[in-house]
Amino acid sequence: MTTEELATKIVAILTEQRQTLALAESLTGGLLCASLVAVPGASAVLNGAVVAYNTAIKHQVLGVDASLLAIHGTVHPDVAAHMATGARDVLGVGEQQAYFGLATTGVAGPDSHEGKPPGTVFIGFAATGFVETRDFHFAGDRHEIRVQAVHEALQCLYDYLTSED
Secondary structure, rough: OOOOOOOOOOHHHHHHOOOOOEEEOOOOOOOOHHHHHHOOOOHOOEEEEEEOOOHHHHOOOOOHHHHHHHHOOOHHHHHHHHHHHHHHHHOOOOOEEOOEEEEEEEEOOOOEEOOOOOOOEEEEEEEEEEEEEEEEEOOOOOOHHHHHHHHHHHHHHHHHHHHOO
């Protein structure tokens, strides 16, 4: 399934179930949000996104634990999980968290970052009582790595949404 098809199906499922989504992006820099916003009707389910490219934003806005960042850096599965959980909180409406949080962090390249090679990507996904991370090692240039990360983040959410049936 293409990225566009995944995004369209996700918006349809979330709309039908009246569930909301919040995003936290690092290496994808808004590309994940843009892929969902391209779908007509996305405003009914997409609460918003935080592009936390700066490490301090991951901590100050998304609530990623400062000691976790100090010990492991920004490219780590626990950071992705905390970003997804944080997105649910900060992009909730009123007292209501977003139903799902989805986050991306990693190294788009061309150089290594924090000792991790380009193509290292962690995707975090959070729902009530559920947090999951997936790790990937993509090949390609900076743009290709970011595009692959968006696709796999959407695939992660789609897999969860369709496994609940």
